[in-house]
Amino acid sequence: MKNLGIATIVAGGLAAAVLGLAAPAVAAPSGPGSAQQTINQLQRQGYKVIVNHIGSTPLSLATVVAIRSGQTYSRTDSGNPGDSRQTTVTNKTVYVDVK
Incomplete structure (x- = not known):
């Protein structure tokens, strides 16, 4: 019985750690606006935007259904020997x- 209690505590701790380490959601633009405005704002923030367009509505009239995080690419180098490492996104x- 004691082992079951310890296992439950460990499982709960692991679940909390996984949720705490999950990647934060992308800060989506809020308020009314077209899908094109949202895409432009994300691009200004430095994102490469990949659009999944459902239907034939023009982007200027379409609405955003969801925004999901994708891959982030970075490079780590030290520049000169002996320098500290620097990571650049x-x-x-x-x-x-959009729909």
């Missing part, structure tokens, strides 16, 4: 679903 991808 080279590309951030976000998926925008």
Whole structure:
């Protein structure tokens, strides 16, 4: 019985750790606006935007259904021997679903 209690505590701790380490959601633009405005704002924030367009509505009239995080690419280098390592984000991808 004691082992079951310890296992439950450990499982709860692991679940909390996984949730705490989950990637934060992309800060989606809020308020009314077209899908095109949302896409433009994300691009200004430095994201490479991949659009999943459902239907034939023009982006200027479409609405955003979902915004999902994609892959982030980075590069780590030291420049000169003996320098500290520096990580530079080279590309951030976000998926925008519009309808």
